[in-house]
Amino acid sequence: MSKKPENDLVVLVTGAATGIGAAIAETAIVRGHRVLLTDVDADAVHATARRLGDRAAAVPLDIRDPDGWGAAFDAAEARFGPVDVLINNAGIIHTGNTRDLSLKQHRDIVEVNLLGTMTGVCAALPRMTARGRGHIITICSMSSFLALPGYATYGGTKHAVRAFHHAVALEERHGPLDFTIIHPPSTRTKMLDQELADPTSAIAFAEKAATPQAVAKVVVDAIATKPVEVVFPVLAGRVQRLAGTLPLLIRWLMPLVEARGRRQRERLIRNGSVGLSTMAGRAE
Numbered sequence: 001m002s003k004k005p006e007n008d009l010v011v012l013v014t015g016a017a018t019g020i021g022a023a024i025a026e027t028a029i030v031r032g033h034r035v036l037l038t039d040v041d042a043d044a045v046h047a048t049a050r051r052l053g054d055r056a057a058a059v060p061l062d063i064r065d066p067d068g069w070g071a072a073f074d075a076a077e078a079r080f081g082p083v084d085v086l087i088n089n090a091g092i093i094h095t096g097n098t099r100d101l102s103l104k105q106h107r108d109i110v111e112v113n114l115l116g117t118m119t120g121v122c123a124a125l126p127r128m129t130a131r132g133r134g135h136i137i138t139i140c141s142m143s144s145f146l147a148l149p150g151y152a153t154y155g156g157t158k159h160a161v162r163a164f165h166h167a168v169a170l171e172e173r174h175g176p177l178d179f180t181i182i183h184p185p186s187t188r189t190k191m192l193d194q195e196l197a198d199p200t201s202a203i204a205f206a207e208k209a210a211t212p213q214a215v216a217k218v219v220v221d222a223i224a225t226k227p228v229e230v231v232f233p234v235l236a237g238r239v240q241r242l243a244g245t246l247p248l249l250i251r252w253l254m255p256l257v258e259a260r261g262r263r264q265r266e267r268l269i270r271n272g273s274v275g276l277s278t279m280a281g282r283a284e
Contacts, residue, residue, distance in 0.1 A: 006224055007032040010080045012072060014063055014120065015090030017044035019189035020139065020219075023212035024087055027220045029055045036076040036083070038063075039090070063090050063116030069123035082131055085223055086124045088117045089139040091157075093191055095198035098152045106153045113157035114164070121168060128177055135178040137222060138165045139215075142183045142237060145244035149254065150200040169228075180222045182230045183237065184215045188276045196268065196276060203254075205268065206261035207236070209276065 011028050015021040016037035025035045029052055037052075038061035039045035049058035059075045061068045076083050091113045094105040121136060128134025143151055144158035162181060169179035186192060186209040195201035210232075218230060231237030243249055268276070 009033050009084035011085040012036045012083045013087045017041045020212045021089045022048050023216035027216040034080040085135045087137045088120050093154045095201045109153045114160050132176045138181040140183050145241045178226045192276045202261040202265045205264040206257045
């Protein structure tokens with residue numbers, strides 16, 4: 001059997017109705033791939049797929065549902081062929097300090113960000129292994145390296161996702177699959193709009209937010225290059241990763257970082273920035 005061209009793969013993207021997921025899907029299609037977009041918002045994900053043309057298709061998917069994952073893989077295969085690349089991108093946040101969130105909100109974050117991602121990986125492993133090829137790309141977060149006030153449960157899930165991803169990669173190291181994990185910084189999506197509305201999330205504004213298109217380029221590049229782990233921005237990301245190993249340093253630095261975030265957030269609000277999410281720009 002001839003090897004499939006590396007610029008014409010079947011890619012399944014979760015959380016693809018808007019934001020980073022939609023940008024990944026668009027960029028992948030521009031590069032020549034065929035993409036199944038999935039999202040819990042059925043109307044929005046179908047609308048995005050229609051916008052992207054005949055190399056895109058969509059199915060609703062709640063990533064917590066094992067049966068839904070099976071249906072998504074089957075739908076991709078029926079339309080385009082077996083999935084070559086799974087991009088686990090979907091995630092949620094409830095903003096607020098730990099004491100102010102309900103137990104249900106904490107549970108929601110864990111069930112989607114951690115258990116949903118695990119469910120997707122568990123669905124992909126036997127299918128890809130049986131075919132003798134596959135690439136699992138996990139979209140994580142720079143918060144997987146840091147303890148951030150206002151992000152206790154969210155950051156906890158990202159720490160856990162990173163540990164799970166690397167452990168599975170080690171378990172499967174003698175098999176045919178590739179594993180990549182990517183850690184974006186704050187990104188101009190609906191999640192950042194949610195954070196702008198809540199002063200407990202001010203730390204998200206301590207650095208310049210990336211665009212979904214910038215994140216998507218890194219992700220789609222990784223389909224070809226298959227790096228083990230990507231942090232970005234590259235230099236700042238490496239510094240943050242190192243700082244996260246030193247709790248006393250974090251406790252000293254965090255008030256300074258929070259103060260910068262509050263200033264930047266207040267400036268954005270003064271300037272009338274109520275919606276930072278954007279899909280402007282062209283995929284590369």
